[in-house]
Amino acid sequence: MNSQGINHYLEAAKRSADWHKSHINQMKKCRFDTIAVHGVYSMQEALDFNQGSIIEPIYMSTSQCYRDSDEMEAALGYQIPTWCYSRIANPTIYYLEGVLALLETYGSDVEASCIATSSGMSAIQTAVDPFLLPDPKEPSKPVNFVATTKIYGGTFQQFAVRKNQERLIEWRKVVNSNDLSEWEKLIDENTRFLYGEMPSNPGQAFFDLKKVIELGHKHGIPVIIDSTVATPALMRPLAMGADIVVQSVSKTLMTSGFGIAGAVIARKNLVSGIDNPEMKADFCMYMKTLPNRDNGPNLSPMHAIMALNDIRTLRARIDIQSRSTMTVAKFLSKHKNVEKVEYLGLESHPLHGVASEYLWLVDSEHDEQYGKPVNRYGHLMSFNVKGGAEAAREVFDSLQRIWRATDLGRIKSVATIPAISTHSQQGEEGRKLADIPPNLIRLCVGSEHPDDIIADLDQALSVLDGKKVISTSPEYSAGGASSATLRR
């Protein structure tokens, strides 16, 4: 046997880690778009390991093989960077994690890492569960967390049913999240984290994040933010002091809609009263190598590369979609069949002021077109149709170009009625807490020309005037027999 010993691999790993670190430090000096395009994949890596492939390779392989038992021992002991088995790590997923960690900390000196997950929901579970374990010294002590009620419907269920009902972990509810005193009065020595979603889906709740972070840290409690709707192109909570960001990568980040994915991005050395130094030092690495290894909510490399590919154009896309959404929101505000329009970008929105302090198009000051910081408010808006639930359904059913789907952040415009879709499970009372009336239509404006979106909305709203509408031909169905028979 010709073993070179485990040290040989440890030294090689150190050289490789040093090189990676210096490469990442180089990337950190680049602008947002450059990081989004290149991420952590380098020419050197392409030439040395990937036959010069300019696009990140997709490692569709369950596992990695080793040169000998020494390398295997070092790898499975987590002593050298490795991806031994794709449930734990995979090079393609690493490229996605690398770029998200850089984008979420862009413009700051915060050090963060990322773990990709199979969905946004598993990202939320990954982010919150380690904080909800019983205290081993006093296992009977109650555990609670403080979270806003205006959150994604799935998050509402995870908190209300999976944590509160099933595990008796108390969810202390912040109803008006922009009132700091609400957060403050709910915190006690058993509070494990503060959680908020901003802007929230679909209610566009927004709060003064820096004050909430200050409050959490004053009590030694971590702050977790679902930043799916904003994306790092508009807001980067970690750079403001938050401890953990969760992303439903399925949405704006992977705008082409090829599948479901999630990510947790956490600062190194986060704040928490929990006695677990390893977790606090590098939360995502800890989750990756231990709890998620055992629970298995891993992402497929195929979806990682699809997300990575869409992220390259994130900033320009968010800019266009934000501008179109503003145009659409202004149009709807003046429409006689619309009762109310909610868009953080409208000055009439009660949270417009606070949102304007946080939502900035990244690098607009370095953009030839703008040359100064520019507010952008994203692609998510909602409107209430005059005439109640029935009228809202009629308008909704008349849409011809905007897709009826419970989706968001797509390159294509999508609309839903939250009361009968995303927020149907949580009942009347839950919807009241989340502020979801039955005549509310959530609209996510895509990258089409806004004139065409407006035309579609206009013709759909006109059904309430008793005007005749042109309907899509019932004979036409690209989906074949099954969808043709489903057609009314």
Ligand SMILES: *Cc1c(COP(=O)(O)O)cnc(C)c1O
């Ligand atoms: C969709 C969504 C989630 C859940 O993400 P999935 O990828 O669908 O599991 C979480 N938070 C927000 C704000 C969302 O819009």
